[in-house]
Amino acid sequence: MEDDPIAARCDCGAVAGPLGVCADYYHAILAEEQADPQMYRWHAPVVCAYLLQHPSRAHEKYLDGQFRQMQLYLDKGLDALLRVAAHQVARNRHGVGSGYDMAPLAAYEPLPPGGPPRHFRATFCGLPFRDGSFVSDGHSTYGDRIEAIVGATVESWRSVQA
Numbered sequence: 001m002e003d004d005p006i007a008a009r010c011d012c013g014a015v016a017g018p019l020g021v022c023a024d025y026y027h028a029i030l031a032e033e034q035a036d037p038q039m040y041r042w043h044a045p046v047v048c049a050y051l052l053q054h055p056s057r058a059h060e061k062y063l064d065g066q067f068r069q070m071q072l073y074l075d076k077g078l079d080a081l082l083r084v085a086a087h088q089v090a091r092n093r094h095g096v097g098s099g100y101d102m103a104p105l106a107a108y109e110p111l112p113p114g115g116p117p118r119h120f121r122a123t124f125c126g127l128p129f130r131d132g133s134f135v136s137d138g139h140s141t142y143g144d145r146i147e148a149i150v151g152a153t154v155e156s157w158r159s160v161q162a
């Protein structure tokens with residue numbers, strides 16, 4: 001399967017899954033999480049990991065902040081990431097400025113030049129989709145899978161600087 005020349009490939013290098021390429025999985029996740037607040041907790045890691053794996057669809061100026069947010073998530077967990085994200089929203093609402101407040105993210109590595117990576121060991125089109133759902137085997141299992149994708153994303157970006 002991995003070497004099947006007929007199989008469709010996503011621009012992140014992954015072989016398409018039953019739903020299609022990563023964009024198809026991404027849009028299916030966004031649709032399902034809208035109706036599931038527990039699943040929506042992983043919205044920020046889903047968006048950041050998707051954009052970092054497919055940077056041609058992203059705004060380049062935000063990728064550095066997104067890369068740092070994913071390091072914070074792996075380092076301190078989802079609650080810490082959600083606190084930083086809530087702070088960003090409040091800050092933007094008060095008109096303090098646009099874009100990210102880098103202070104909580106300053107300790108983390110900047111996005112390495114030379115990307116994007118050509119391979120990630122965990123991808124969106126590798127996510128299992130059963131009974132019309134991404135969370136059919138539980139939200140914590142889904143969260144573990146998203147965390148694995150984030151880990152793979154940070155790992156591959158770090159490897160491009162070598």
Ligand SMILES: [Zn+2]
Nearest residue numbers: 010011012022
């Ligand atoms: Zn992809």
